[in-house]
Amino acid sequence: MSSVIRAAGLGKRYRRRWALTDCSLDIPAGHVTALVGPNGAGKTTLLQLAVGLLGPSAGSIEVLGERPAIDRAQLGRVGFVAQETPTYSGLSVADHLEFGARLNPSWDRAFAEDRIARLELDPKQKAGRLSGGQRAQLALTLAIAKRPELLILDEPVASLDPLARREFLKGLMEVVAEHGVSVVLSSHLVSDLERVCDHLVVLVDSRVQLDGEIEPLLASHRRLTGPRRDARRFPANQQVIESSHTDRQSALLVRTDEPILDPAWTVEPVSLEDMVLGYMGRGEHTNAGGPRAVEVA
Amino acid sequence: MTWVSWRQFRTQATTATIGLAALAVLITITGVHLAHVYNATVRPCRTSVGGCGTATMQFLQTYKFLQVALPFLLLVTPALIGIFWGAPLVARELEAGTHRLAWSQSVTRSNWLLVKLAVVGLGSAAVTGLAVLLVAWWTSPIARLSGNRFMPNDFGENGFVPVAYAVFAFALGVVCGLLIRRTLPAMAATLVGFIGVRIATTFWVRPHLMTPLHKTVAILAANGWGFGPDPSGHGIRFFAQAPDIANAWVYSASVVDQAGHSITSQFIQQACPAIAAPVTSNLPGQHVARSASPSAFRDCVARIASVYHLNTVYQPAGRFWIFQTLESAVFLGFALALCGVAVWWVRKAS
Numbered sequence: 309m310s311s312v313i314r315a316a317g318l319g320k321r322y323r324r325r326w327a328l329t330d331c332s333l334d335i336p337a338g339h340v341t342a343l344v345g346p347n348g349a350g351k352t353t354l355l356q357l358a359v360g361l362l363g364p365s366a367g368s369i370e371v372l373g374e375r376p377a378i379d380r381a382q383l384g385r386v387g388f389v390a391q392e393t394p395t396y397s398g399l400s401v402a403d404h405l406e407f408g409a410r411l412n413p414s415w416d417r418a419f420a421e422d423r424i425a426r427l428e429l430d431p432k433q434k435a436g437r438l439s440g441g442q443r444a445q446l447a448l449t450l451a452i453a454k455r456p457e458l459l460i461l462d463e464p465v466a467s468l469d470p471l472a473r474r475e476f477l478k479g480l481m482e483v484v485a486e487h488g489v490s491v492v493l494s495s496h497l498v499s500d501l502e503r504v505c506d507h508l509v510v511l512v513d514s515r516v517q518l519d520g521e522i523e524p525l526l527a528s529h530r531r532l533t534g535p536r537r538d539a540r541r542f543p544a545n546q547q548v549i550e551s552s553h554t555d556r557q558s559a560l561l562v563r564t565d566e567p568i569l570d571p572a573w574t575v576e577p578v579s580l581e582d583m584v585l586g587y588m589g590r591g592e593h594t595n596a597g598g599p600r601a602v603e604v605a
Numbered sequence: 606m607t608w609v610s611w612r613q614f615r616t617q618a619t620t621a622t623i624g625l626a627a628l629a630v631l632i633t634i635t636g637v638h639l640a641h642v643y644n645a646t647v648r649p650c651r652t653s654v655g656g657c658g659t660a661t662m663q664f665l666q667t668y669k670f671l672q673v674a675l676p677f678l679l680l681v682t683p684a685l686i687g688i689f690w691g692a693p694l695v696a697r698e699l700e701a702g703t704h705r706l707a708w709s710q711s712v713t714r715s716n717w718l719l720v721k722l723a724v725v726g727l728g729s730a731a732v733t734g735l736a737v738l739l740v741a742w743w744t745s746p747i748a749r750l751s752g753n754r755f756m757p758n759d760f761g762e763n764g765f766v767p768v769a770y771a772v773f774a775f776a777l778g779v780v781c782g783l784l785i786r787r788t789l790p791a792m793a794a795t796l797v798g799f800i801g802v803r804i805a806t807t808f809w810v811r812p813h814l815m816t817p818l819h820k821t822v823a824i825l826a827a828n829g830w831g832f833g834p835d836p837s838g839h840g841i842r843f844f845a846q847a848p849d850i851a852n853a854w855v856y857s858a859s860v861v862d863q864a865g866h867s868i869t870s871q872f873i874q875q876a877c878p879a880i881a882a883p884v885t886s887n888l889p890g891q892h893v894a895r896s897a898s899p900s901a902f903r904d905c906v907a908r909i910a911s912v913y914h915l916n917t918v919y920q921p922a923g924r925f926w927i928f929q930t931l932e933s934a935v936f937l938g939f940a941l942a943l944c945g946v947a948v949w950w951v952r953k954a955s
Binding site: 360 | 606608609612613616701702703705706707708709710711712713714716953
């Protein structure tokens with residue numbers, strides 16, 4: 309299967325701070341991929357590298373097999389909804405559709421107008437007077453109506469209330485179902501993505517900690533609780549992702565493809581949130597002394 | 606992209622059109638009256654015996670405020686364009702984050718910027734050009750009276766240089782906005798930068814655009830002469846007033862010999878012992894020299910005139926349009942270079 313984003317040793321430095329280091333990943337086409345990580349992990353940097361708003365300081369990135377934003381054709385194949393879903397506050401909804409139509413040869417006018425009508429947005433309304441949810445929907449409409457092969461969304465629902473969040477993700481899923489577009493979207497909240505994504509990339513402290521399809525990942529992770537024990541004394545086929553100990557008990561998140569045979573452990577399956585939080589916690593431990601990356605818009 | 610640039614520029618273009626329309630109304634109403642006053646006062650006096658002194662004074666009292674304000678408007682228009690059209694062009698997008706929307710459409714960034722530069726740049730040139738034409742028509746009766754258009758302000762308020770200034774100010778604003786990324790500081794930087802470049806060009810570039818002409822006249826043909834204390838404090842200096850060169854831009858008028866050496870105070874002391882005694886008066890000009898008999902003064906001047914002559918360095922009035930063209934080329938060159946910087950800057954994904 310072909311990849312939508314392929315990065316090798318990718319890094320981005322702002323003056324002396326690395327916002328992303330040695331990032332290698334391969335996101336396959338035909339998936340809805342969640343890019344998850346705490347604030348400041350480098351998600352925005354990675355996505356902006358993918359749409360060519362930033363250029364890499366190290367390594368390389370290819371999007372749909374080409375360098376990002378290399379020419380009009382490449383730009384036309386990628387739809388992007390930036391963080392905080394920027395729109396021109398002085399232009400009306402209809403102006404935005406015209407903007408999209410003039411700037412994208414592959415613009416689907418009927419789709420855009422139909423979607424705006426279904427969202428019950430007034431075409432004459434100025435974008436500056438829309439609610440956050442409506443503005444996000446307008447930005448999403450612009451990104452979809454250019455008929456991209458890949459849709460990249462940077463924290464599209466972060467500033468939305470729960471209802472608008474659900475509406476937005478529902479709209480996104482309809483489009484994916486209808487047009488079969490690949491999607492990469494970032495969030496620092498796992499709960500947003502649980503229902504919509506089938507592929508996962510966890511980015512912590514500017515490094516990729518976990519990368520793969522969600523179902524097999526969940527199947528290979530276990531939560532173990534039992535009497536206190538040193539994490540170093542585990543079979544080699546069990547990788548301890550996270551551990552917490554009280555005086556008597558140890559609770560572990562392990563990754564293994566083998567069954568857990570030790571009867572001392574209570575074995576439970578993990579939720580997506582548990583698994584991701586386990587990796588986020590690990591990132592903090594392993595890189596505690598290193599320089600903290602900053603979120604750069 | 607042209608539609609997009611135009612749509613984003615529409616509000617500013619409307620404001621400018623309203624401003625120009627208001628200016629046109631004001632200029633038509635007052636201009637007709639001004640021309641009428643000119644025809645009633647100055648024109649008939651030209652053929653009369655008494656000369657035009659009183660009539661000219663009377664005429665120049667008409668719309669005294671506008672006579673200052675309208676040319677001033679041309680002086681500030683380029684700066685306003687740089688501040689309000691140039692600086693926000695990209696800075697406002699960067700500030701609001703909308704560049705991320707614009708730069709993810711199927712248009713390369715350099716194309717996006719080039720079209721914006723072209724649309725708003727042409728708008729800047731058009732608005733300034735129209736304002737220049739309106740004001741030039743209004744001031745035409747006044748221009749007939751004075752005529753020297755090389756004075757620093759007059760030069761920048763006439764001809765087509767204001768258009769070149771406006772295009773330059775616009776490009777400067779765009780680059781400031783790109784580099785500073787904040788609209789307000791970019792506006793301030795544009796203003797400071799524009800004023801700086803205008804002053805520097807006026808005083809250090811414009812005089813060197815063309816090699817000046819030299820006009821040599823005999824001392825006795827000068828408009829007047831006299832003696833005064835040398836600025837160094839030692840000895841005495843000889844002055845001669847340059848002859849009138851119609852509406853020329855006179856750089857200097859100096860008393861030199863055949864080899865081009867300036868007159869020395871030693872020569873004056875030898876030639877004019879009666880005059881060149883230690884000077885007690887500090888008054889400058891023609892009455893400073895120690896009192897000598899008129900014949901001694903005449904003899905002295907004659908002796909100087911036998912060795913020295915008066916050399917005037919100047920640009921003739923006929924070069925006004927050449928200077929306008931050259932200075933416009935300088936500013937349009939700056940503007941082009943700035944546009945190049947801007948395109949290069951948005952192209953490199955930083």
